[in-house]
Amino acid sequence: MSPKLPISGVQNLIAVGSGKGGVGKTTVAVNLAIALAKLGYRTGLLDADVYGPNVPLMMGTNQTPNAIGERIQPLSNYGVKLMSMGFLSPATSRWCGAARCSTA
Numbered sequence: 001m002s003p004k005l006p007i008s009g010v011q012n013l014i015a016v017g018s019g020k021g022g023v024g025k026t027t028v029a030v031n032l033a034i035a036l037a038k039l040g041y042r043t044g045l046l047d048a049d050v051y052g053p054n055v056p057l058m059m060g061t062n063q064t065p066n067a068i069g070e071r072i073q074p075l076s077n078y079g080v081k082l083m084s085m086g087f088l089s090p091a092t093s094r095w096c097g098a099a100r101c102s103t104a
């Protein structure tokens with residue numbers, strides 16, 4: 001019996017994190033996702049940063065996702081499906097200090 005997948009329909013998960021801010025997590029995650037998509041893998045990037053989500057800026061898209069029924073549909077750019085708190089609420093950019101957010 002194959003093991004239960006943590007997210008239904010997602011074969012492989014890569015978590016990018018650190019115990020310190022501003023060390024390049026988003027840069028690594030964005031470049032990893034685009035590289036995997038270019039290699040032909042169906043790739044999604046979830047920006048779970050609630051304090052200063054900057055994946056929308058890095059991925060060059062800042063639209064508001066649509067919902068089909070009760071499911072929010074991810075945006076897509078560079079062949080990567082995207083979801084970020086930054087898409088859902090413009091106010092999230094105010095959850096962190098202005099200096100920190102301005103460095104994107």
Ligand SMILES: Nc1ncnc2c1ncn2[C@@H]1O[C@H](COP(=O)(O)OP(=O)(O)OP(=O)(O)O)[C@@H](O)[C@H]1O
Pocket residue numbers: 020021022023024025026027028049052054103104
């Ligand atoms: N390998 C690198 N060499 C030099 N600068 C880098 C490198 N990777 C990222 N940076 C720069 O460091 C800064 C922080 O990068 P990034 O936003 O990816 O970090 P982060 O860990 O996601 O930050 P935060 O904790 O604020 O979410 C950015 O200005 C980015 O351009």
Ligand SMILES: [Mg+2]
Pocket residue numbers: 025026027049054
């Ligand atoms: Mg980050």
